[in-house]
Amino acid sequence: MTTTPARPICPRPLRLGVTGGIGSGKSTFAAMLRDCGAALIDADAIARAVTEAGGPAIADIRDTFGADYIDAQGALDRVRMRALVFADAGAKERLEAIVHPLVGNAIAQAAAVAAQAGQRLIVFDIPLLTESPRWARQLDAVLVVDCREESQVARVQARNGLTEDAIRAIMATQSSRAVRRAAADFVVYNDALTLSDLQTKARQVAAGFGL
Known part of the structure; x- marks a missing residue:
């Protein structure tokens, strides 16, 4: 009787949540992690x-x-x-x-596809990560991209042309910087960094996750 060799069990990919306030640069950083070899799921x-x-x-x-x-x-x-x-x-x-x-179902499906493909790290770009209690039990680590509120306002004005009042109204619906930082396993302070500096930070984080 012949037997089929057991299929090797692949280790579960690590799941990193990336978050930050509007204008912090979190999505830019998450995309840089993708460029380092992570799977990226953009909520x-x-x-x-x-x-x-x-x-x-x-x-x-x-x-x-x-x-x-x-x-x-x-x-x-x-x-x-x-x-x-x-x-x-x-x-x-x-x-x-x-x-x-x-959104939750679509995220779960995308994560399953990434795991099946053998990805070592799945990055979840989640704007309101700290506002929702459900994420803590689904992630292995949380990375917060942080900057001064004045920098957030200036970046969003340059990007979207919103008024300062409109931007601060959006910020008021999000967790404070202190709450986000308290939930973080890693913090990237992205205030005066160039894109090259941020890419260096992303490569360092990716390397820490085995990429």
Whole structure:
């Protein structure tokens, strides 16, 4: 009788959450880790995908909030919805109840694909990591990209053209710098760093995870 050799068991990939306030440079840093060989799962990009035209959240958003919150292309009207959820905590909860399960399922599927492909490190780019208690038990480590609030405002103004009041309103919905840093296993202070400096930091972190 012949037997099939047992398939070698691959070690579970390490799971690193990368977070930071708006304008901190966290997504830039996460992308640099991807360039070092990590698998990257961008929670924000997934959230955008499920609320694009034809996305799985659109019908429920229309039913819950009305057609005024769907733009001419059939996607979520982000500007109108942002104004609503800032003014109405109940609306924020209703939107999250629609979007979060879809995003969570998509993240889990992407992580499973990365693990099956033999990735050593999966990087989760999560804007609101410290705001959600569910992430702590799903990650091996948390890296926070940090900078001064004044730097956050200046970067977002240069990138998106928002007013300082609008940016600070967004910042007020996020965890404070102190809360994020307290949750961190690693902190990258990205205030006066050049892109080259940040890439050096990313290579150092990647090397620490075996990449």
